[in-house]
Amino acid sequence: MRKPELLVPAGSLEVLKVAVTFGADAVYIGGEAFGLRAKAKNFTPEEMREGIRYAHERGVKVYVTANILAHNMDLADAAAYFEELADMKPDALIIADPGLFMIAKDVCPDIDIHISTQANNCNYGTFLFWHEQGASRVVTARELSLAEITEIRRKIPESMEIETFVHGAMCISYSGRCLLSAYMTGRSANAGACTHPCRWKYAVMEEKRPGEYFPVEENERGTYIFNSKDLCMIEHIPDLIAAGIDSFKIEGRMKTALYVATVARTYRKAIDDYLEDPALYEAHLPWYREQISRCTYRQFTTGFFYGKPDQETQIYDSNTYIREYTYLGVVGEVKDGLCMIEQRNKFSVGETIEIMKPDGSNPEAVVRAIYNEDGESVESAPHPKQKLYVDLGMPVDVMDILRRQEELPEL
Secondary structure, eight states: OOOEEEEOOSSHHHHHHHHEEEHHHHHEEESSSSSSTTTTTOOOHHHHHHHHHHHTTOOOOOEEEEEEOOOOOHHHHHHHHHHHHHHOOOSEEEOOOHHHHHHHHHHHSSEEEEEEEGGGOSSSHHHHHHHHTTSSSSEEOOTTTTHHHHHHHHSTTTTTTEEEEEEEEESSSSGGOHHHHHHHHHHHGGGOOOGGGSSOOEEEEEEEETEEEEOOSSBTTTTTTTOOOOOEEEGGGHHHHHHHHHOEEOOOOSSHHHHHHHHHHOOOOHHHHHHHHHHHHHTTHHHHHHHTTTSSSEEEOOOOTSOOOIIIEEEEESSOBBBBEEEEEEEEEEEEEEEEEEEESOOOOTTEEEEEEESSOOOOEEOOEEOTTTTTSSOOOTTTTTTEEEESOOOOOTTTTEEEEOOOOOO
């Protein structure tokens, strides 16, 4: 039985540290160019060096995305970028474009290359092709079933690794190759500048009634007919392991620290429980289900893993965001009984909040006092990114996450 790697996204240095603390075996990050998340905060060269150092000191690997589909004008800059990465020594580069692959092979011969899902890797012949070129890992297309992945595992060398998305946002287009954003806004999804038009609200207009828009109602918030549910395989860890997948990949380089901590911690425990004893995994299934919903998410689906899904009900039905918890901040330091956070959402003295810990516990605490950077007592924290010192009246550790449970509307 292969012990799968838990691969977690990080869109910033803070989130990288959270991912490492909450159970990642590896993290994937993007620099300021050549990745497919241009709107993410991403890493400056200095932050990337710090992130790689921080992860490596704790036995966690770092993979850098460079998975755009490059144009001529990109190639010269790519060579310079890879030279910079060669000096930083990440554990792998994630690449989709054959031109960038050849440059990376030449400039970074000592760094592994993983082939991005953006390269549409759907069959064992494709895996064998990339193996012959020197790639050490291929990320499967999201459209593959577990049966297909199992067959790929049988027909490729044991040394070649399979990475597969097991949780996070799905795309309306094939393996992420979407033209909607470029067509509607001039910003190409394949160059890292997707505006996510599949998440927008649409209406119908009849040909002979220009200007009259007819909404297609799905719920009280309108219709989002291209907007897919989120993939979630937390209840199917045994099937993923049986398929021979080497790396379980979480989607979400634009997600918050709360999201990353929640998903990383839950999958970490699920994987470890199953490897220790399948009965332990089965016993903890209710806990996994409960925990995985404690961050912002759309409704869940198993995607294509069990065959071609019913598109209407399994992928694209009633899938606007659900938010059960609000992210307040990450504990940056603890001093004199106060925890310091960089505040992300408003909270007030007297509120009951949760302290999310890497060990799986979520103790509740009442906010006894809040102080600003000048040591002045304040009743609430209304300004995002304000540095605050919070008295919770109980022990708190660096890298704990503070969050508040929200009341969901009755259906």
